[in-house]
Amino acid sequence: MNILITGATGFIGRHLVQRLKQDHHTIKVLSRDGVRASQKLGVPAYSWNYATEEVPAGALENIQMIIHLMGENLANGRWTNQRKREIYESRIISARKLVAAAPPSLECFLCASAIGIYPGQGGDIYDESYAVPEHGNFMQAICRDWEKEAANIESRGVRRVSIRTGIVLGDGGMLAKLLPIFKLGLGGPVGDGRQWLPWIHIHDLVSVYTTAALDTRYQGPVNAVSPNPIRYRDFATALGKVLHRPAFFTAPAFMLKLALGEAAALALNSYHIVPTKLMQTYGFEFKFTHLPAALENLFE
Numbered sequence: 001m002n003i004l005i006t007g008a009t010g011f012i013g014r015h016l017v018q019r020l021k022q023d024h025h026t027i028k029v030l031s032r033d034g035v036r037a038s039q040k041l042g043v044p045a046y047s048w049n050y051a052t053e054e055v056p057a058g059a060l061e062n063i064q065m066i067i068h069l070m071g072e073n074l075a076n077g078r079w080t081n082q083r084k085r086e087i088y089e090s091r092i093i094s095a096r097k098l099v100a101a102a103p104p105s106l107e108c109f110l111c112a113s114a115i116g117i118y119p120g121q122g123g124d125i126y127d128e129s130y131a132v133p134e135h136g137n138f139m140q141a142i143c144r145d146w147e148k149e150a151a152n153i154e155s156r157g158v159r160r161v162s163i164r165t166g167i168v169l170g171d172g173g174m175l176a177k178l179l180p181i182f183k184l185g186l187g188g189p190v191g192d193g194r195q196w197l198p199w200i201h202i203h204d205l206v207s208v209y210t211t212a213a214l215d216t217r218y219q220g221p222v223n224a225v226s227p228n229p230i231r232y233r234d235f236a237t238a239l240g241k242v243l244h245r246p247a248f249f250t251a252p253a254f255m256l257k258l259a260l261g262e263a264a265a266l267a268l269n270s271y272h273i274v275p276t277k278l279m280q281t282y283g284f285e286f287k288f289t290h291l292p293a294a295l296e297n298l299f300e
């Protein structure tokens, strides 16, 4: 397939590009710096400033699929008003422009979304049947509008999947930012440690994307989290174990905030989320269903 990817130079994107290349797809990417992206990924790349420019026409030629991953990183510092706007617009305005520019050859639009669409409080278990409220918190508003923009492509008969991604474990993302804390032995539970952490191994997340790309049953929102979410205290113990570091000192919330900025809320809130559609509707097979095996794979 001819695939156009945004955010391809990021943590998830570079793993996805590697797999799609192995599977012999033809890839082009959109980046803020096309030259750097092309050198990094070894595929044709186009520079695009989503705020000031329309999508470059060459990037869209003969494209059958768009995979939209780009967005200002949530954990790159304090959420000033300006960064909040950038976090929002780099996802939503870009999605709007991609949908508006989609060529007639387009068959599928895969768009990142996040577990932040769920409330992150209380003891309820959430799956894709959750009715997203009109007035939620900041993360809910971002994810809701991101999904709405992507869903507009459906009026043109194009299949759309929004991948509501949990905390991705791999050589990037939140885990990379938390490692220094854990290496100091300070990665113990935050608060009472009972909050739920919806994780997914990068290998499985890439498989969700590549399967959703080809299997036309995939449609609408899809939770990409392992079938066995874990409480933060058990995550801390398992990670401390593979790193051979004790994890019994409580990590103060401010340390997480230092490492993750306001994105620390994603580790401090409680997200008990299950992958109902992946498991029951599509029969997706995870490679890593249990956290200890996932961490051993990443660290040993």
Ligand SMILES: NC(=O)c1ccc[n+]([C@@H]2O[C@H](COP(=O)([O-])OP(=O)(O)OC[C@H]3O[C@@H](n4cnc5c(N)ncnc54)[C@H](OP(=O)(O)O)[C@@H]3O)[C@@H](O)[C@H]2O)c1
Binding pocket: 006, 007, 008, 009, 010, 011, 012, 013, 030, 031, 032, 033, 037, 050, 069, 070, 071, 072, 073, 074, 086, 090, 091, 112, 113, 114, 115, 165, 166, 167, 168, 169, 172, 173, 174
């Ligand atoms: N990693 C996770 O645990 C996780 C969980 C849930 C959802 N997600 C979502 O999945 C998507 C990919 O995640 P990731 O971890 O791979 O992200 P990432 O490593 O931060 O990469 C995102 C990419 O987006 C582009 N980008 C960054 N800031 C931008 C800005 N201000 N304007 C335009 N483009 C910008 C960059 O590409 P260029 O430099 O080439 O332009 C960057 O490589 C994101 O939308 C993220 O919110 C990730």
